Amino acid sequence: MGNCGSSASSEIHDIDYGHERVVYYEEADEVQKVGSVYSQPGSKGLNQDAGILYQGYGEENGAFCGVFDGHGKNGHIVSKLVRNRLPSLLLNQRNTLAKAITGERADGDLFQSKQVIKWKEACTSSFKLVDKEIKLLDNLDCSCSGTTAVAVVKQGDGLLIANLGDSRAVLGATTEDGIMAVQLTTDFKPELPCKLLLLYIQFLFVA
Template identity: 60%
Template sequence: MGICISVASSEIHQAEDCQENIDSNGILRFGSLYSKQGSKGLNQDAAIFYQDYGMESGAFCGVFDGHGKNGHIVSNMVRNRLPTLLLNQKNVLANTKTTADDKNSQWKEACISAFKVMDKEIKLQENLDCSTSGSTGVVVVRQGEDLVIANLGDSRAILGTATENGIKAVQLTTDLKPGLPSEAERIRSCNGRIWDVLNNNQVASIVMEAESEQAAARAVVEAATASWKRKFPSSKVDDCTVVCLFLQNQKEQHHI
């Protein structure tokens, strides 16, 4: 049981499935979450910061960028359902595997399985046409000293580390963007475009310099929005959503 904050509704939930039992006293202890609607219409982003996920001091962080006519519905479905699917898959595997060496492979298998089940559940919705709608998904799970990363699409996870020479940013996921030849061809065939407004080091620096853990996500979103307007003044600003997970107290931090 943990505290779960969903950005689309700004509600704080305390339930295993993150969908009910609203608790207005929930507080994010080691991170922040912020989403800002762009100028294209309805905010199709959804995000989650689930505290005590799977274990005390565990966490589930996720950002889901919907696209297409029903993208907002898809991204919200994924946000509400994926945390439970993933943990259920992991628990099933933990009960069937026999050695401790299987922990990493269990999480990998659980992530792949949960994403596939989530995709099937969306397609089986009777009143939802998702033929031209969908969502990206980037997930970071903290379990003790371990981080589990999973992604599909071009939402990104970054690890920021404080060093003697400043902030070092390490990209933890691979964007399905034009840098990959097969993805570049797919995007071109669909007349698509890709927007990058802040690089990894800029994001890590903004987070590290934020007034507090709670202010970090909003600081990144506001900086990204301002950068978009400068770089692409004739284009409508996209929705922007950020989740920040601090692995240490900000005053003592080495990793974000």
């Protein structure tokens, strides 16, 4: 059983039918975009996935989309904690870093380049902070539990993609033959030990 949520609302919708664990959120300032989020449990028992679509995120009618696949005894708790914390933490980190370059708006290319750098720095620091916060929780043993993470932030024509683990982001590109799937991330599997703990971040501009 899966669930698809799509609406225009200023409230957080935590969809939890059975083991569905998805959230759809919109800011109240007349966000026009319409999106959906979907969860399909597998056959392995407890669904440890968590997902979020946050529209009206940041600037330029942006959006945050994240998928988190928990593992271990408390993976379902960890994935939900990261889902609930990472979007606001990332935006706060980015806003703090961006204050240092607000005086350079006159130079468009330089400002845009530095904005991309600040988003990447904010992503790295927010991933580290949320990891630290979870480890410090007294009522949660996460020594053998965790979560993968793939997050996509849309700001204007730019896409920030960050992934840790083997969750995957795929872009649907329109071609003359229809819609083509373009994989945006690389799966970091245990057979790639040198990349197992690597947070991979990239920034793309899309039409």
